[in-house]
Amino acid sequence: MSFNIQRGLFKYDITDHYAILGLPVNADNSAIRKRYLKLARNLHPDTYRTESDADKEKANEILSKLVNPAYETLKGKGRGEYQIILEQTGKRLAGEGTTPPVEGEAAKALLKAGSNIDAAYQTILQKLTTNQYKSINKALDQIAQLSEVNLVYLLRKQGQGVRKAASSGAGASQSSSPSTPSSSRKPAAKSTSQNKPQSEPEQPQASPVDPYVRRANEYIGKNNFSKAILELRDGLKIDPNNSTCHGLMGLAYFKQKQVSMAKVHVKKALQSDANNETALKVKQALEKTTGESVGSKSTSSKSSSSSAKGKSGKSEKSSGGGMFGGLFGGKKK
Template sequence: MSIKIERGLFKFDSIDYHAVLCVPVDADVKEIRKRYLNIARRLHPDSCASASAEEKQLAGELLSKLVNPAYEKLSQERTRTEYMVVLSQIGKRLVQESASVDLSSDPARQLAGSPNVEQLYRTMILKIAETQYDSLTKAVQIIGYVSELNLVYLMRTAGKKFDKAPPTPASIKVTSKNSENTDTTILQTAANKEDTSISNYLRRAQELMKKNQFAQARVELQDAIKLAPNNSRCHSLIGVVYLKQNQTTMAKVHFDRALQLDPNDQMASEGKRKIEQVMGQKSGTAVKTAPPTQASKQPEKSGGGLFGGLFGGKKK
């Protein structure tokens, strides 16, 4: 098998190890190791027992020629640091030279014009990783498309401003008969599922909060914030979790962030009011608060506790 990739960072005489493993370029060692083990299990001969001889050979070559070298490079602190310096220089050089970069996939063009590049980039990478090596014959092509995303991300973080925003995913028509368009669909699906992914995190967190399982709820919300750092709902909910755990400082940080993103966030406003009451009681001083809203005039329901009425009804 001749492995040749001519997209993204590969076009600039650089092997994109992050694209091979499908991890963000700022992934830490723990995330890299977890992803490597997942891929290695997929490509291991025992996992390919029912595959054809050709597929077994392909899996072995992907593992030995791409995946293992990528993990070796990124798992060691010294080599990973050196490699990250090279990637940063490539991004800065392309920006300084005002180089015209030819992007062959619509998702890469979408990322180039997105105002929320951090959020969209990470969401795309994580979704592609779920199926990257499901089809071994398309794995190399998908690595190329991921490398385009990495290239765009490096240029955007280095200050590159692309001239024109691409069409939204809803306006992109893809014909499944074309193999490259089929691969592009994988990337487009990742972008389209962003909102659904965040909603699932929030739903699970609220279910855990109703059961007073605040530690687990906090984990769900921390993952949601990684994907959507500018989502006010994520910040207001995790603020409630911290408040329930008597961590008022962290609660205030997230309530403040939620109100910065959405000044009309009722949950964050109520949370700050509760914190002010608590701090006023501790200091022995009266705290002036805004007149209570219609919602706050209603008595709290038993069993709901603080913010009980904001989570959508009684417990079942």
């Protein structure tokens, strides 16, 4: 069963976990858990109400490849960063001053809703989610409709209030305290089977974080920075101080022009490894962009600056690929 959805947030390369679960983008932790348990029970092949084995198989595939990963994202520490992505998307769309094309009547109705946008949003969602997975063959269309509604809501609200939904419990954003975890929650476990995507087979690796780094590099090479961030966030659940993950996260956020988040991860990368090449290059770019020092200066930073120059004396920025052009493109994939 193909999961290629090209509507709503999916159209912007953002997996809409809320649409998959049938929840508003500002749902609290309790609502997320309650909804997930209901869907998990209804979609499980032992309890899914149908006489068709094919439909049971489809339901189980949606459960394992869409619903379970959505819940894992929204219940974990990485929810804060995911909320920031949604918030920034809403702000960016509102700033562009254009209305994204939507197909569903529900999203069109929300575009025309009056000042009480929150009430209209909740009413529309309730109608769409009541029987969201009743017909498994229409499930992807339902998700697409819900994602369009979420996209319109983020646009109308300009991303406001989205981050607050993840401000408590395990959903707190890493950006609020880059070096000290909140006392209200336990640190993420180092390495358990629950931290790994269900689709990732268990096999010997040089590091359990390697698969996430590899996939993130592939997404960055395709300029799909949102998905790269999600992969790296999952890798950091396993090893919160992994320098490679933080360095690539800084690069992805810099490419998305999210300077504050880029700084956070560059600093963390260099705290773990002062010679992290990616982090040093992003640090150099950030300092040139903002005119401000990112962390403490070091000889490593200077050597990175000098190594950025080729034999002709020109910096990487002056080459065809820009400062990061040779990092993931061309022959250096």
